Amino acid sequence: MQYSSMVIYFMSGTGNSYRASTWIEEAANKKGVTSKLDQISKSCEKLDLEEVDLLGVVFPTHGFTAPWQVIRHALRLPRGNRKHAYVIATRAGTRIASIPFPGFEGTAGYLIALILFLKGYAVRGVMGLDMPSNWMSLHWGLNLENSRFIIRRARVKTDLFMKSILEGKRVYRGFICLFLGLILSSISLGYLVIGRFFLSKLFFASGNCSGCGLCANSCPVQAIRMVGSNKPRPYWTFACESCMRCMGYCPNKAVEASHSFAIILYFIATLPVSFYVLNELGKIIPIEHYLFLYNVVLNYIYILISFFVAYLILSVLIKNPFLNKLCTYTTFTHLYRRYHEPDTSLIDIAERKKV
Ligand SMILES: Cc1cc2nc3c(=O)[nH]c(=O)nc-3n(C[C@H](O)[C@H](O)[C@H](O)COP(=O)(O)O)c2cc1C
Numbered sequence: 258m259q260y261s262s263m264v265i266y267f268m269s270g271t272g273n274s275y276r277a278s279t280w281i282e283e284a285a286n287k288k289g290v291t292s293k294l295d296q297i298s299k300s301c302e303k304l305d306l307e308e309v310d311l312l313g314v315v316f317p318t319h320g321f322t323a324p325w326q327v328i329r330h331a332l333r334l335p336r337g338n339r340k341h342a343y344v345i346a347t348r349a350g351t352r353i354a355s356i357p358f359p360g361f362e363g364t365a366g367y368l369i370a371l372i373l374f375l376k377g378y379a380v381r382g383v384m385g386l387d388m389p390s391n392w393m394s395l396h397w398g399l400n401l402e403n404s405r406f407i408i409r410r411a412r413v414k415t416d417l418f419m420k421s422i423l424e425g426k427r428v429y430r431g432f433i434c435l436f437l438g439l440i441l442s443s444i445s446l447g448y449l450v451i452g453r454f455f456l457s458k459l460f461f462a463s464g465n466c467s468g469c470g471l472c473a474n475s476c477p478v479q480a481i482r483m484v485g486s487n488k489p490r491p492y493w494t495f496a497c498e499s500c501m502r503c504m505g506y507c508p509n510k511a512v513e514a515s516h517s518f519a520i521i522l523y524f525i526a527t528l529p530v531s532f533y534v535l536n537e538l539g540k541i542i543p544i545e546h547y548l549f550l551y552n553v554v555l556n557y558i559y560i561l562i563s564f565f566v567a568y569l570i571l572s573v574l575i576k577n578p579f580l581n582k583l584c585t586y587t588t589f590t591h592l593y594r595r596y597h598e599p600d601t602s603l604i605d606i607a608e609r610k611k612v
Pocket residue numbers: 268269270271272273274275316317318319320321322347348349350359360361362388389390391392393456498499500501
C-alpha cells in the first residue's frame with residue numbers, strides 16, 4: 258500500500274504527543290508521504306479529509322482512557338469510507354533508579370480505534386507509547402536525564418510502528434492494557450463524568466503569578482479566564498482538560514493544584530444532599546419507582562454545583578496574600594519539578610492552535 262497524503266490529528270498538553278507526531282511526520286516525509294499536523298481543538302469541526310489517504314490520531318492518556326476532547330473529535334470526523342487510520346495513545350512512562358516503568362493506557366487507544374472503525378475507517382494500528390509522565394498534580398516532573406532516556410526509547414518504538422504502518426502492515430499492540438482497562442472502565446467513566454471537573458477546580462495561581470496571561474492564551478481549550486482589572490489572575494473553568502500545559506509552561510512556576518482544597522472539595526461533594534432532597538420530595542410526590550435514577554441525577558447536579566460554588570469562593574479568598582500562602586504551602590505541587598517535553602516550546606504547540 259503506497260500512501261500519498263496523511264493528516265495527524267494530535268492533542269498535547271506538555272508536548273509529548275506533539276513530539277511523537279513530529280517523528281511520525283518525519284517518517285512519512287522520508288517515504289514521500291505528504292503529511293500535515295493538525296492540533297485537535299474546538300474549531301476542528303468542519304473536517305475535510307477528501308485528499309487524505311491515511312489518518313493518524315495521537316494524544317495523551319487521561320484516567321486510563323482517551324481525553325474527552327479526543328473522543329469528541331473522533332465522533333465528529335467525517336465518514337471514513339475505508340480510509341486507513343492508526344491511533345497512538347502516549348502514556349506515563351517513568352524511570353526509577355535507572356529502571357524504566359511503563360504507563361498504562363487502558364482503553365485509550367482502542368476506544369478511539371473503535372469510534373474510527375464505527376465511522377468506517379480501516380484501523381491499521383493501535384499503540385500505547387511511553388513518554389515521560391506529565392501528571393504534575395500528582396508527582397514530581399521527571400528530571401532531564403530520565404525524560405530524555407524515555408523519549409529516546411519512544412522514538413525507536415514510534416519509528417518501528419510507523420515503518421510497519423507505511424509499508425501497509427497492521428500493528429495492534431496493548432491487548433493486556435485493553436483487558437485491564439476494560440476491568441477498570443468504571444474508573445475511566447468516573448474520570449470522564451466527574452474526575453476531570455474535580456481536577457480542573459484544584460488549580461490556582463500562587464503569589465508568584467505576574468498576571469501575564471500566558472496560561473490563558475496558550476490553553477488548548479481556552480479554559481482559563483483572566484479575572485480582575487488591576488492584577489488579573491487566572492480562573493480555571495470546567496472546560497479544563499487537565500492537560501498540564503499551564504502548569505508545565507508557566508514562566509513563574511505559579512500554577513499549583515491544591516491538595517488541601519481537594520480534601521475539602523471531596524467532603525463537600527459527598528454530603529448526602531440528594532438523600533435529604535429526595536426525602537423531602539417523597540413527602541410531596543410519589544418518587545419511589547425512579548428513586549435510583551432521581552438519586553443519580555440529583556447527586557450529579559449537586560456535585561457539579563458544589564465544585565463550582567466552592568471554587569468560586571476559593572478564587573475570591575485566594576486573592577488574600579495570607580490565604581494564598583496557606584493554600585500554596587498546603588499543597589505538594591509547590592515542591593514539584595515542572596515538566597514539559599524538553600525540546601518543545603510553547604510556540605510549537607500553541608502555533609497550531611486554531612482560533
Ligand atoms: C490528568 C492526567 C491523567 C493521566 N492519566 C494517565 C493514565 O491513566 N495512564 C497513563 O499511563 N498516563 C496518564 N497520564 C500521563 C500522560 O498520559 C502522559 O504523560 C502523556 O504522554 C502526556 O502527553 P502530552 O504531553 O502530549 O499531553 C495522565 C496525565 C494527566 C495530566
